[in-house]
Amino acid sequence: MTHIRLEIQLIALVTAIACALPGAFLMLRRISMLSDAISHAVLPGIVIAFFFTGNLNSPLLILAAAASGIITAALIELLSRTRRVGQDAAIGLVFPSLFSIGVILIARYASDVHLDVDAVLLGELAFAPFDRIVLGGTDIGPRALWVTGTILAINVSFVLVFFKELKLSTFDPALAATLGFSPVLLHYLLMAVVSVTAVGAFDAVGSVLVVAFIIGPPAAAFLLTDRLSMLLVLSAGIGACAAVGGYWLAFLLDASIAGSMASCVGLLFLLSLTFAPRHGMVAAARHRKLQRRQFTRQMLLVHLLHHEGSPEEEIECRCDHLCEHLRWDSRTSSRVIRSALHDHLIEQNGEKLLLTRAGRSTAREALSGTVPAGSLV
Amino acid sequence: MLAVQASGSFIGLDFTLRTVALGAAVLGVVSGTLGSWAVLRGRSLLGDAISHAALPGIAIAFLLTGQRTPLTLAIGAGASGWLGAMLILGITDRSRVPHDAALGLVLSVFFGVGMVLLTFIQRLPSGTQAGLDTFLFGQAAALLPREVIMMLILGAAAILATVVFWKEFKLLSFDPEFGRSIGLPMRRLDFFLTSLLVVAIVIGLQAVGVVLMSAILVAPAAAARQWSNRLEVIAPLAAVFGAGAGVTGALLSASLPHTPTGPTIVLCAGGIMLVSLFFAPGRGLVANAIRMRRVRRGLRDLGLLEDLFTLARKHADPLHPHRTAVLRAMTSTPETVSPGLRHLEQRGWARRTGPDSWGLTPGGWEAALTRFGPNGDQQPGRNPA
Structure with missing residues (x-):
C-alpha cells in the first residue's frame, strides 16, 4: 500500500514539474489561458483517435491529442488574426466549441466505453498505479509514471536547449526576430510542448489540474x-510542494486528489501573494506606509523652512497651527513632530518649532530634488 | 429569427419542452446582453473563470442547507463566483501577476476546491445529492418551471440594471478616464457590471454547466459585434442570437438521443458566430474580401491608365495605339495587363486597335488628364476619382 502511495506522489510530482516549466513562459508571454484552452480542446483529438484505434492506451491518442492542441492554438491565432475578435474572445470561442464536439462525440457514440468526461476533467490519479507496464515478464512501473516522466524529460530538454531563444523571444520578440530567430516557430514549439504536457498530464490528473x-x-x-x-526553479519547486502537499491533504480529508492538489496550488499562491518579500501584499503595504511617513515628514520640514525668518513665523510654525495649515489631523501632526524631534531634524521651543541644521538641509534636499533615489523608492 | 421560428412552434411542444426552451431563451437573452459588455471590454474569459469559481459555492450551499432548491444553489454559486471575480480583479490590480494568469489560477483553484467539496457530498448518506453533477455540463432537460421562473426574475433584474446604468457602463467600457474625471465612481461601476455578469452566469449554470458557460457569453456577443459598430445594436442583437442558440440547442438536444444540452447550445452559438464572421455585411470576411478585390482592381486600372497616359504624352497623337508588350514591360505585375485593359475598355477609357495593340479613347485621355495632371506628376490619390 505504501508503495502505491509513493507512486501516486511520484506521478503527481513529475507532472507538476513538467507543467511548471512551459507554464512559466506562458505566464511571461501573457498567454496563460492558452493552457486552459489546449487542455480542454485535446478532447476531440482523443475521441477521434479512439474511434480509429479502439484502444484507450494507444500512444496514437497522445499524438492525436497533441495535434488537436496545436490546431487549437493555430485556430485561436487565425481567428484573432482576422482582427474581428480580440485574442481573449478567440480563446473563449475556440476551445468551448472543440470541447463541445468532443463531449457530444462521446455522448453519442462512445457512451458505452470507458471514456468518461468526468475522468477527462478530473483525472484518475488514485487508479494510476494499477495500470502498469510489464516488459518481458517484469513489472517496470506504472504507465502514467513512464508517460509523465517522458514528458518531463522532453520539457526539461526543451527549456535547456532553447533557453536563450525562449528568453529573448519572450522579453523582446522584436529583437529576436531581427536576430533571425523565428518567434512564430518558437511559439508553436511551445504550444506543442504545452499540448503534449496537457495530454500526458490530464490522463493522470485531469484537465483542470x-x-x-x-x-x-x-x-x-x-x-x-x-x-x-x-523563476523556473521556483515554479518547479512550488509545483512539487503542491503535488505532495495536495496528496496528503486528500489523504487526510479522504477527498478528490486532483481537487486537493489544485487547492494546494491556490494556498501556496496565496502565501506568496501575501508574504513575498518585495512583491507581496504585506511588503507593498509596509512600503506604502513608509512612503507616506517620509512624505509627511518632508512636508513638515519644507513648511518650516518656507516660513523660517518670515514675519508670520510665530503663527505658522506653531504645533497647533500645522493641523490647520497642512490639513493634518492632530494625531498625524503629533506623530510627525515626535519622529522629527527624535531624529533631531527639528527642535521645540515652547509651542514653536525650529529647524535644526540637519533638518534644514533635509528640507532643501527635498525641495531641490537631490534626494538620493533610493530613499524615495 | 431563430427565436421567432422556435416560439412559433411552441404551441406544438409538450409542457417540459416548452419549459426547457423558455429557460434556454432567457439564458440566451441575458448572456447575450451582458456578454456584449464583457467582449467589448476585452474580458471574454472572465466569464469562464467566474463560472468555474461558482462550483465550490454550489457545493457549500448544498452542504449547509442539505437541499437542492434552485435559489439556495444560485445564491451559493453567485457568492463564490463573485468572490472569484473580485479576487481576479484584486490580484490584477494589486500585484504584478498578469491578468490572464490570475484568471487561470482562480478558475482552476476554485474548481479544485469545488471538486474536494463534491467528494464530501458524494459521501453523504442521503440520496438528495443526485443532480449536482449536472452543474458540470448542464442539463436543460431537467429544468423545472420554478427554476425557469427564478431565471426569468434574476435575468429581468439584471437586464433592467443594465438599461438603467447604460450610459455609465458605456463610459466605463470606452472611456474610463473621462468617466473618472467627471466624478463617476468607476471602480464601483466596474464591480457592479462584473456582479451583473455573475448573475448572468448563475442563470446559465444549470442549463449549460460550469465548463461551457463562458461560450454562451462570448459567442453571441462576438457574433453580434460583426454586424454593427454601435453598442445599442450589438447588445440587443447578441440577446437575439443568444436566445436563438439557446432554444435551438435545447430543442436539438431534447430531440436527439444522447445529446447533452450545454455542448449543443455552444455549437449552435458557435455556428452563429462563424456565419457572422464570414457573411456579416461590412465587417464580415467575405464582404471584406470583395471590397479588397474591388480596391485592388481599381488601383490596377488606374496604374494601367497612367502607363497608357505616359506613352500617349510622348506621342504627337495622344490616341496612338501601343503594343501590350510595352505595357507589360512598364509594370511589375505583367499578368494583370490583359484583364486590366479589358476593364478599361468596359469603362470606355481604352480601345483595342489591333490583335495586340491598345490606345486611349478621348474619354480615357480626359480621365487621365484630370487624375494625373498635364505633366503626369499629380498623385492619383489626391484627385477625386
Missing part, C-alpha cells in the same frame, strides 16, 4: 523573483 499546475506555480514564483532561471 493541468491548468492549476501550469498557471499556479509560475504565478506564485513570479512574486518571489526577477530572474528567469530562478
Whole structure:
C-alpha cells in the first residue's frame, strides 16, 4: 500500500514539474489561458483517435491529442488574426466549441466505453498505479509514471536547449526576430510542448489540474523573483510542494486528489501573494506606509523652512497651527513632530518649532530634488 | 429569427419542452446582453473563470442547507463566483501577476476546491445529492418551471440594471478616464457590471454547466459585434442570437438521443458566430474580401491608365495605339495587363486597335488628364476619382 502511495506522489510530482516549466513562459508571454484552452480542446483529438484505434492506451491518442492542441492554438491565432475578435474572445470561442464536439462525440457514440468526461476533467490519479507496464515478464512501473516522466524529460530538454531563444523571444520578440530567430516557430514549439504536457498530464490528473499546475506555480514564483532561471526553479519547486502537499491533504480529508492538489496550488499562491518579500501584499503595504511617513515628514520640514525668518513665523510654525495649515489631523501632526524631534531634524521651543541644521538641509534636499533615489523608492 | 421560428412552434411542444426552451431563451437573452459588455471590454474569459469559481459555492450551499432548491444553489454559486471575480480583479490590480494568469489560477483553484467539496457530498448518506453533477455540463432537460421562473426574475433584474446604468457602463467600457474625471465612481461601476455578469452566469449554470458557460457569453456577443459598430445594436442583437442558440440547442438536444444540452447550445452559438464572421455585411470576411478585390482592381486600372497616359504624352497623337508588350514591360505585375485593359475598355477609357495593340479613347485621355495632371506628376490619390 505504501508503495502505491509513493507512486501516486511520484506521478503527481513529475507532472507538476513538467507543467511548471512551459507554464512559466506562458505566464511571461501573457498567454496563460492558452493552457486552459489546449487542455480542454485535446478532447476531440482523443475521441477521434479512439474511434480509429479502439484502444484507450494507444500512444496514437497522445499524438492525436497533441495535434488537436496545436490546431487549437493555430485556430485561436487565425481567428484573432482576422482582427474581428480580440485574442481573449478567440480563446473563449475556440476551445468551448472543440470541447463541445468532443463531449457530444462521446455522448453519442462512445457512451458505452470507458471514456468518461468526468475522468477527462478530473483525472484518475488514485487508479494510476494499477495500470502498469510489464516488459518481458517484469513489472517496470506504472504507465502514467513512464508517460509523465517522458514528458518531463522532453520539457526539461526543451527549456535547456532553447533557453536563450525562449528568453529573448519572450522579453523582446522584436529583437529576436531581427536576430533571425523565428518567434512564430518558437511559439508553436511551445504550444506543442504545452499540448503534449496537457495530454500526458490530464490522463493522470485531469484537465483542470493541468491548468492549476501550469498557471499556479509560475504565478506564485513570479512574486518571489526577477530572474528567469530562478523563476523556473521556483515554479518547479512550488509545483512539487503542491503535488505532495495536495496528496496528503486528500489523504487526510479522504477527498478528490486532483481537487486537493489544485487547492494546494491556490494556498501556496496565496502565501506568496501575501508574504513575498518585495512583491507581496504585506511588503507593498509596509512600503506604502513608509512612503507616506517620509512624505509627511518632508512636508513638515519644507513648511518650516518656507516660513523660517518670515514675519508670520510665530503663527505658522506653531504645533497647533500645522493641523490647520497642512490639513493634518492632530494625531498625524503629533506623530510627525515626535519622529522629527527624535531624529533631531527639528527642535521645540515652547509651542514653536525650529529647524535644526540637519533638518534644514533635509528640507532643501527635498525641495531641490537631490534626494538620493533610493530613499524615495 | 431563430427565436421567432422556435416560439412559433411552441404551441406544438409538450409542457417540459416548452419549459426547457423558455429557460434556454432567457439564458440566451441575458448572456447575450451582458456578454456584449464583457467582449467589448476585452474580458471574454472572465466569464469562464467566474463560472468555474461558482462550483465550490454550489457545493457549500448544498452542504449547509442539505437541499437542492434552485435559489439556495444560485445564491451559493453567485457568492463564490463573485468572490472569484473580485479576487481576479484584486490580484490584477494589486500585484504584478498578469491578468490572464490570475484568471487561470482562480478558475482552476476554485474548481479544485469545488471538486474536494463534491467528494464530501458524494459521501453523504442521503440520496438528495443526485443532480449536482449536472452543474458540470448542464442539463436543460431537467429544468423545472420554478427554476425557469427564478431565471426569468434574476435575468429581468439584471437586464433592467443594465438599461438603467447604460450610459455609465458605456463610459466605463470606452472611456474610463473621462468617466473618472467627471466624478463617476468607476471602480464601483466596474464591480457592479462584473456582479451583473455573475448573475448572468448563475442563470446559465444549470442549463449549460460550469465548463461551457463562458461560450454562451462570448459567442453571441462576438457574433453580434460583426454586424454593427454601435453598442445599442450589438447588445440587443447578441440577446437575439443568444436566445436563438439557446432554444435551438435545447430543442436539438431534447430531440436527439444522447445529446447533452450545454455542448449543443455552444455549437449552435458557435455556428452563429462563424456565419457572422464570414457573411456579416461590412465587417464580415467575405464582404471584406470583395471590397479588397474591388480596391485592388481599381488601383490596377488606374496604374494601367497612367502607363497608357505616359506613352500617349510622348506621342504627337495622344490616341496612338501601343503594343501590350510595352505595357507589360512598364509594370511589375505583367499578368494583370490583359484583364486590366479589358476593364478599361468596359469603362470606355481604352480601345483595342489591333490583335495586340491598345490606345486611349478621348474619354480615357480626359480621365487621365484630370487624375494625373498635364505633366503626369499629380498623385492619383489626391484627385477625386
